[in-house]
Amino acid sequence: xxxxxxxxxxxxxxxxxxxxxxxxxxxxDFFWYSPVLKRQLDHVSGDLLVTPKTEAEIRQVLQxxxxxxxxxxxxxxxxxxxxxxxxxxxxxxxxxxxxxxxxEIQTGVVVAEAGAIMSAIDVAAKRSGxxxxxxxxxxxxxxxxxxxxxxxxxxxxxxxxxxxxxxxxNRLRVLTMEAEPRQLDLVGEDLQKVMHAxxxxxxxxxxxxxxxxxxxxxxxxxxxxxxxxxxxFSDALGNLDGLLAKxxxxxxxxxxxxxxxxxxxxIRRDQSVVVCMIAPFAMDAFATFAARYKSAEVLYRSDxxxxxxxxxxxxxxxxSWNHTTLRGLRVDPTxxxxxxLYPFPTQVESVRKMTELFGDEVPGHLEFVRFDGKITCFxxxxxxxxxxxxxxxxxxxxxxxxxxxxxxxxxxxxxxGMKQTDAVQLAFKKSADPKGLLNPGKMIAWxxxxxxxxxxxxxxxxxxxxx
Amino acid sequence: xxxxxxxxxxxxxxxxxxxxxxxxxxxxDFFWYSPVLKRQLDHVSGDLLVTPKTEAEIRQVLQxxxxxxxxxxxxxxxxxxxxxxxxxxxxxxxxxxxxxxxxEIQTGVVVAEAGAIMSAIDVAAKRSGxxxxxxxxxxxxxxxxxxxxxxxxxxxxxxxxxxxxxxxxNRLRVLTMEAEPRQLDLVGEDLQKVMHAxxxxxxxxxxxxxxxxxxxxxxxxxxxxxxxxxxxFSDALGNLDGLLAKxxxxxxxxxxxxxxxxxxxxIRRDQSVVVCMIAPFAMDAFATFAARYKSAEVLYRSDxxxxxxxxxxxxxxxxSWNHTTLRGLRVDPTxxxxxxLYPFPTQVESVRKMTELFGDEVPGHLEFVRFDGKITCFxxxxxxxxxxxxxxxxxxxxxxxxxxxxxxxxxxxxxxGMKQTDAVQLAFKKSADPKGLLNPGKMIAWxxxxxxxxxxxxxxxxxxxxx
Numbered sequence: 001x002x003x004x005x006x007x008x009x010x011x012x013x014x015x016x017x018x019x020x021x022x023x024x025x026x027x028x029d030f031f032w033y034s035p036v037l038k039r040q041l042d043h044v045s046g047d048l049l050v051t052p053k054t055e056a057e058i059r060q061v062l063q064x065x066x067x068x069x070x071x072x073x074x075x076x077x078x079x080x081x082x083x084x085x086x087x088x089x090x091x092x093x094x095x096x097x098x099x100x101x102x103x104e105i106q107t108g109v110v111v112a113e114a115g116a117i118m119s120a121i122d123v124a125a126k127r128s129g130x131x132x133x134x135x136x137x138x139x140x141x142x143x144x145x146x147x148x149x150x151x152x153x154x155x156x157x158x159x160x161x162x163x164x165x166x167x168x169x170n171r172l173r174v175l176t177m178e179a180e181p182r183q184l185d186l187v188g189e190d191l192q193k194v195m196h197a198x199x200x201x202x203x204x205x206x207x208x209x210x211x212x213x214x215x216x217x218x219x220x221x222x223x224x225x226x227x228x229x230x231x232x233f234s235d236a237l238g239n240l241d242g243l244l245a246k247x248x249x250x251x252x253x254x255x256x257x258x259x260x261x262x263x264x265x266x267i268r269r270d271q272s273v274v275v276c277m278i279a280p281f282a283m284d285a286f287a288t289f290a291a292r293y294k295s296a297e298v299l300y301r302s303d304x305x306x307x308x309x310x311x312x313x314x315x316x317x318x319x320s321w322n323h324t325t326l327r328g329l330r331v332d333p334t335x336x337x338x339x340x341l342y343p344f345p346t347q348v349e350s351v352r353k354m355t356e357l358f359g360d361e362v363p364g365h366l367e368f369v370r371f372d373g374k375i376t377c378f379x380x381x382x383x384x385x386x387x388x389x390x391x392x393x394x395x396x397x398x399x400x401x402x403x404x405x406x407x408x409x410x411x412x413x414x415x416x417g418m419k420q421t422d423a424v425q426l427a428f429k430k431s432a433d434p435k436g437l438l439n440p441g442k443m444i445a446w447x448x449x450x451x452x453x454x455x456x457x458x459x460x461x462x463x464x465x466x467x
Numbered sequence: 468x469x470x471x472x473x474x475x476x477x478x479x480x481x482x483x484x485x486x487x488x489x490x491x492x493x494x495x496d497f498f499w500y501s502p503v504l505k506r507q508l509d510h511v512s513g514d515l516l517v518t519p520k521t522e523a524e525i526r527q528v529l530q531x532x533x534x535x536x537x538x539x540x541x542x543x544x545x546x547x548x549x550x551x552x553x554x555x556x557x558x559x560x561x562x563x564x565x566x567x568x569x570x571e572i573q574t575g576v577v578v579a580e581a582g583a584i585m586s587a588i589d590v591a592a593k594r595s596g597x598x599x600x601x602x603x604x605x606x607x608x609x610x611x612x613x614x615x616x617x618x619x620x621x622x623x624x625x626x627x628x629x630x631x632x633x634x635x636x637n638r639l640r641v642l643t644m645e646a647e648p649r650q651l652d653l654v655g656e657d658l659q660k661v662m663h664a665x666x667x668x669x670x671x672x673x674x675x676x677x678x679x680x681x682x683x684x685x686x687x688x689x690x691x692x693x694x695x696x697x698x699x700f701s702d703a704l705g706n707l708d709g710l711l712a713k714x715x716x717x718x719x720x721x722x723x724x725x726x727x728x729x730x731x732x733x734i735r736r737d738q739s740v741v742v743c744m745i746a747p748f749a750m751d752a753f754a755t756f757a758a759r760y761k762s763a764e765v766l767y768r769s770d771x772x773x774x775x776x777x778x779x780x781x782x783x784x785x786x787s788w789n790h791t792t793l794r795g796l797r798v799d800p801t802x803x804x805x806x807x808l809y810p811f812p813t814q815v816e817s818v819r820k821m822t823e824l825f826g827d828e829v830p831g832h833l834e835f836v837r838f839d840g841k842i843t844c845f846x847x848x849x850x851x852x853x854x855x856x857x858x859x860x861x862x863x864x865x866x867x868x869x870x871x872x873x874x875x876x877x878x879x880x881x882x883x884g885m886k887q888t889d890a891v892q893l894a895f896k897k898s899a900d901p902k903g904l905l906n907p908g909k910m911i912a913w914x915x916x917x918x919x920x921x922x923x924x925x926x927x928x929x930x931x932x933x934x
Contacts, residue, residue, distance in 0.1 A: 107596065108682055108748040129574065129596050130680070133709075161708025167752035168709035188755035210711070210748050213597075213680035215575055239840025241628025242600075242635035244677070281575040281677050285634035288655035345812075373706025375840045 003068040004047045007092065010064045014057045015098070017049040026075070027093050031083040033325055035336055035385055036409040044086045046073060046093035053098045055113075055175070055183075055205045062181045062203065065092055065437060072177065073439045074199035076115060076146025079138040081322055083411035084150035084198045088441035096145055099205065105130070109170065111208045114145025122214070131214035133160040133168060137323035145204045148172065148195055152418055152460055155247045155277065155317045157369040158238055160212075163195060164461045173206035176432040184432075193428045196419050196461045200439045200446070201429040217246050217277040219302035219316035221263060222290060227252040227272040227364055229295045231351050231377075234274050236289075238368040238375035243285050247277035249320045252355070252364040255382060259327040262313045266299040272364075273299065275319050321380065324365050328382055336391070338362070339406040340379035340398055347376040350403050357401075360384070362394060379403075406460065414444045414451070420459035421445035470535040471514045474559065477531045482518040482565070490516045493542070494560050498550040500792055502803055502852055503876040511553045513540060513560035520565045522580075522642070522650075522672045529648045529670065532559055532904060539644065540906045541666035543582060543613025546605040548789055550878035551617035551665045555908035563612055566672065572597070576637065578675045581612025589681070598681035600627040600635060604790035612671045615639065615662055619885055619927055622714045622744065622784045624836040625705055627679075630662060631928045640673035643899040651899075660895045663886050663928045667906045667913070668896040684713050684744040686769035686783035688730060689757060694719040694739040694831055696762045698818050698844075701741050703756075705835040705842035710752050714744035716787045719822070719831040722849060726794040729780045733766040739831075740766065742786045788847065791832050795849055803858070805829070806873040807846035807865055814843040817870050824868075827851070829861060846870075873927065881911045881918070887926035888912035 001009070008016055017023060024045040031037040052058045065072050071091030078085050087093055096115040102124045104111040110132070112121055119140045122131045134156040136142050142151075148169060153162035160168060169191055175181045184202065186194060194202050224230040230250035238248050256273035257264055267273060278286045283303060290296045302310050319327070325337045342350040355364050361384050366377040383394060395405045406417040413419040426445050429436075436446060445451045468476070475483055484490060491512040498504040519525045532539050538558030545552050554560055567582040569591045577599070579588055586607045589598045601623040603609050609618075615636060620629035627635060636658055642648045651669065653661060661669050691697040697717035705715050723740035724731055734740060745753045750770060757763045769777050786794070792804045809817040822831050828851050833844040850861060862872045873884040880886040893912055896903075903913060912918045 106748075108680070108746060159708075165709030166707055166756055167711065167749050170748060170751060187751050188758075210709075210746075213575070240633055241626075241837045241840060242632030242677075244634065279575060279677075281573075281637060282634050284637060284654050289633055291655075370708045373708060373842050 003070050004091070006068050007064050007070050008048055011050060011061060014060065015051040015053070017051070018047065020045070023047065023049045023093065026078070026095060027087055029075070029078040029080040029083060029085050030322070030326070031081065031086060031411070033081045033322070033329065033336060034409040036388055036391070037083055037411060041083050041086055041411065044083070044088060045090065046087040047090045049093045049095055051095045051098050055099070058094070058099070058175055058203060058205060059181050061092065061094060062175060062177050063179065066177055066179055066435065069435065069437065071437050071440050072203075074149070074203055076143030076149070077117070077138070077141045079136065079142045079146065080150040081408055082416055084442075085146070086411070087439070088411075091437075094203065097143060100143070103206070105211070108211055109208060110211055111206065112144050113206055114204045115143045118142050118144055118147060125211050126214050129214050130211035132156070133210060133212045134163065135317070137317050137321040139317060144207050144209065148207055149197065149199050149204055152196060153369060154321050157367070158245055158248055158375070159370060161370045161372075162460065164192075167210065169195065169207070169209055171208035172204050174202035174204055174432070176202055177438050178434065192461060193425065196413075198413060198439050198442045200413070200433070200443045201425075202432045202438070215279045218280050218283055219300070220276040220278055220286065220298065221256075221266060221300040221316075222274045222276065223267060223271040223297040223299045224274070224295050225271070226295070227355060228352055229293070230272040230274050231348055231364075231366065233293055233296055234366065234368050234377070235348050235375065237276070240289065243289065244279035244282050245276055246279075247275060247316060247320055248368040249275040249324070250364070250366050251275065251324060255324070255328065255363050255365065259324065259331055260319055261327075261331075263300060263319070271299075275316050277316050321367060325380060325382065334385055336383050336385045337365075337408065338379065338381050338383055338395065338398070339408050340381065341371075341404045341406070342366075342377050342379060343402065343404070344371065344374040344376035346402070350401065351377065351379070353401060354379075354381075354398065354403060357397065358394065412442055412444050418460040420462050470537050471558070473535050474531050474537050475515055478517060478528060481524045481527065482520070484516040484518070485514070487512065490514065490560065493545070493562060494554055496542070496545040496547040496550060496552050497789070497793075498548065498553060498878070500548045500789070500796065500803060501876040503855055503858070504550055504878060508550050508553055508878065511550070511555060512557065513554040514557045516560045516562055518562045518565050522566070525561070525566070525642055525670060525672060526648050528559065528561060529642060529644055530646065533644055533646055533902065536902065536904065538904050538907050539670075541616070541670055543610030543616070544584070544605070544608045546603065546609045546613065547617040548875055549883055551909075552613070553878070554906070558904075561670065564610060567610070570673070572678070575678055576675060577678055578673065579611050580673055581671045582610045585609050585611055585614060592678050593681050596681050597678035599623070600677060600679045601630065602784070604784050604788040606784060611674050611676065615674055616664065616666050616671055619663060620836060621788050624834070625712055625715055625842070626837060628837045628839075629927065631659075634677065636662065636674070636676055638675035639671050641669035641671055641899070643669055644905050645899075645901065659928060660892065665880060665906050665909045667880070667900070667910045668892075669899045669905070682746045685747050685750055686767070687743040687745055687753065687765065688723075688733060688767040688783075689741045689743065690734060690738040690764040690766045691741070691762050692738065693762070694822060695819055696760070697739040697741050698815055698831075698833065700760055700763055701833065701835050701844070702815055702842065704743070707756065710756065711746035711749050712743055713746075714742060714783060714787055715835040716742040716791070717831070717833050718742065718791060722791070722795065722830050722832065726791065726798055727786055728798075730767060730786070742783050744783050788834060792847060792849065801852055803850050803852045804875065805846065805848050805850055805862065805865070806875050807848065808838075808871045808873070809833075809844050809846060810869065810871075811838065811841040811843035813869070817868065818844065818846070820868060821846075821848075821865065821870060824864065825861065879909055879911050885927040887929050
């Protein structure tokens with residue numbers, strides 16, 4: 001019997017699946033956004049899909065896999081874009097989508113199991129007038145545990161910053177990968193040990209997150225003749241302290257017209273668009289603000305659309321963040337994208353420079369966020385892909401111009417550029433996963449003991465050593 | 468019969484009072500914070516106190532006063548500090564404290580009559596988990612109309628900026644001072660016409676304001692050996708995007724020990740203190756953050772105090788903003804204060820400079836706020852008053868160092884420095900108060916047709932002409 005056979009046998013009573021096609025399908029995420037990752041990871045598959053329903057079942061899976069030296073790669077809904085949940089060394093794919101109970105909702109706080117869908121949490125929280133602070137554009141499919149383990153921010157980051165920021169995650173319950181898995185409740189500085197670590201150093205089973213006030217956000221599309229007009233508008237809107245927006249994302253022509261097929265009739269092909277979500281009671285203020293911009297044309301407001309019109313179209317958040325890219329890929333599978341930070345206070349100027357430099361080879365897509373207390377923007381520009389060499393050149397030019405890239409064409413934590421590893425992180429991994437069985441191949445510092453993690457790069461999720 | 472007698476007679480059925488002592492008492496606010504205003508305004512009194520209960524009654528008062536050329540000065544609870552509500556030309560003092568119905572509370576919105584007490588609005592809003600975004604330290608006595616007409620921001624400004632910011636007031640209902648008073652519902656840009664105008668160009672009768680999520684805020688006092696340590700801590704805390712605070716106010720030693728008598732036992736005399744209000748679910752994150760500062764000592768947390776201990780002490784917001792000054796004046800009536808803006812991004816450096824320059828003559832008291840999208844601080848430093856000349860010198864030195872003063876020792880809108888007048892503002896006053904009967908003497912541009920309002924000074928509430 002192979003190790004996998006032993007594991008499968010030992011786990012009877014827990015839902016498993018070894019049909020290769022199904023396992024392969026559940027071994028994938030949205031890595032194919034990147035032509036580089038597509039080439040590298042297309043063949044990747046686990047050997048056995050395991051779908052536990054309780055923490056006790058997970059504990060059993062970990063024990064058995066530990067004993068038999070079988071790798072375990074955890075996944076939520078598989079909505080990541082960097083192969084976060086892809087089992088490079090095969091083994092067990094641990095699917096947490098059925099560990100999905102919403103356990104507790106209090107004023108300002110939700111406790112949920114890792115596999116709970118984010119929009120389902122919000123449906124439950126809405127009963128008390130609350131919702132999650134942040135969510136990815138994959139809100140309707142993504143799990144809360146997957147977001148914490150593989151995401152960084154998204155819709156709502158204009159108000160709350162990112163997952164990395166103290167206060168955006170209250171507590172994470174983690175099981176370690178040992179003969180006798182330990183249950184750890186991580187809070188405070190310790191949260192960074194497992195956040196955005198792709199499940200390399202513990203299995204997140206439960207999440208405690210803050211909630212904020214829930215509103216029936218109004219989707220608004222504002223059109224501009226020039227992309228830089230849209231950028232100036234967005235930057236100013238983000239800096240309006242009293243006007244509550246949940247999303248501000250300018251996208252350069254011709255992307256909005258070409259990619260947003262259900263909104264296409266509102267958008268001229270030469271129009272750049274700012275995708276917004278605005279609190280309903282702020283719509284008067286928003287209209288007042290927009291009227292200050294001669295160049296701004298409000299193209300669509302969900303609060304003025306009929307219910308039929310509204311439900312025929314995707315919500316604004318599914319035009320934003322990585323959904324912009326996804327809609328682009330549906331129309332034109334040859335494109336790809338990048339992830340850029342335009343640092344405050346030169347964000348607008350940096351965007352202008354990159355826009356002028358690359359033109360329609362790299363059409364702009366920005367997401368305004370609060371970052372270290374200031375309003376600035378991330379970019380998820382579309383790249384009209386030609387070769388990997390040119391892609392790397394484009395990346396290099398951004399970095400040379402002071403615009404750091406979080407490279408979505410790399411599947412390791414360190415090369416992705418969001419997660420810094422260091423001695424503290426590594427020591428935690430050593431204690432939580434001594435055999436290195438959790439999502440192998442994703443943490444360079446673990447795979448290569450000579451890796452120098454003391455480089456000068458900036459990471460979204462910093463190391464723990466300096467603290 | 469005098470004009471006042473005619474008015475009094477014509478208003479029977481409406482509550483009036485002409486006992487000179489009572490009228491004088493109701494003609495005052497907290498102008499005596501300023502030794503300059505105390506000298507100038509101590510004698511001021513209206514002639515007749517009128518306390519309407521409905522908008523119809525106000526309309527009647529305005530008609531009668533208009534006909535008889537009697538000035539009308541409106542007041543809420545009289546908690547302003549600049550003589551905003553003091554009737555320089557006598558006449559009617561229009562007391563709106565009984566026009567206080569809370570008319571409607573919806574998700575994100577409250578509609579209330581101008582005389583509603585702000586804490587009473589929050590009691591009502593709390594039933595739906597909501598509260599006002601901003602309030603002055605006089606929360607438990609101040610009226611919502613008085614706040615809009617005479618205030619600028621306060622507790623909550625760290626999240627929402629100030630009243631001047633688009634979106635912090637939705638709608639103001641105003642009665643004009645004419646033979647037939649018109650009822651205007653002002654929204655959008657028009658709001659600026661009557662905001663922070665001391666009731667000089669219309670009587671605010673109803674206010675529509677946004678609400679935000681309500682929490683049982685935790686009062687925290689954090690002690691530091693040096694004031695600048697407290698300032699650095701506060702600036703960093705304000706810039707933490709995920710950690711929800713409602714108040715961050717550093718106060719230099721020995722003020723906290725000397726002025727906060729009910730908290731004195733927690734505070735060493737040489738300790739500077741940061742007064743904070745933190746969301747209860749953020750206290751773990753707050754403790755984590757505070758532990759990063761070796762110099763920070765958490766002196767008091769209301770969530771760890773017994774109920775008896777907690778209720779024996781004033782809430783944190785009554786240690787902050789103008790209540791710091793008030794508590795100081797109770798201990799030492801010879802002090803006064805200033806209002807300073809330390810502009811971003813040099814706020815910390817500017818504070819350091821002023822602190823070094825003035826030492827204990829001007830002990831620091833800052834309030835961190837969001838201002839045009841950035842975290843910076845206002846100052847309400849205590850001034851150990853000697854002479855008006857020295858006070859003016861201190862003001863001049865601040866301005867020479869790039870720290871604008873909003874002068875709380877002036878009772879006119881323009882000299883106070885918060886409200887800019889211009890041709891649009893003046894034209895509105897001409898139409899809303901053609902005889903100039905509303906709160907006469909407060910708007911220089913009206914009193915003096917040769918007043919040059921096109922100066923280069925920065926105002927919190929800008930003019931309307933540029934829009």
